[in-house]
Amino acid sequence: MEMAFEQAAIKVAKPEEFTKLHSAVEQAFRPEKVDRFFKQLDRRGLRVRDFDAVLASRAFEDVVGQDNFGASAWQLYQALPLSDQAQTREFYLSKLENVELGLRHKFKKLYQYY
Numbered sequence: 001m002e003m004a005f006e007q008a009a010i011k012v013a014k015p016e017e018f019t020k021l022h023s024a025v026e027q028a029f030r031p032e033k034v035d036r037f038f039k040q041l042d043r044r045g046l047r048v049r050d051f052d053a054v055l056a057s058r059a060f061e062d063v064v065g066q067d068n069f070g071a072s073a074w075q076l077y078q079a080l081p082l083s084d085q086a087q088t089r090e091f092y093l094s095k096l097e098n099v100e101l102g103l104r105h106k107f108k109k110l111y112q113y114y
Helices: 015-029 033-041 052-055 059-066 073-079 082-097 100-108
Strands: none
Touching: 015 059, 015 073, 015 082, 033 059, 033 100, 052 059, 052 073, 052 082
């Protein structure tokens, strides 16, 4: 008998900040904005998987606009407890891996580990 993997549900401690930050990530990865988002990261010399550096660079604000979610993405992230931060980082990385292959190839330097 095979068992399918099922991720455990972790309760979100700060739903307002969590939702705003996830909304910013979701918007940055929309097809019409992801190219601009990657260009921002490339200009800043950031690796796309370095979530902390991406947050600190204010790339989300440049692409999405801070008015759309209030505080900066970095401030929202810092307001979250570790469990919410981990879920957010995982959400970001899952969005990153679902980017269309042609765009991933175009920005392959951003995807490199070193």
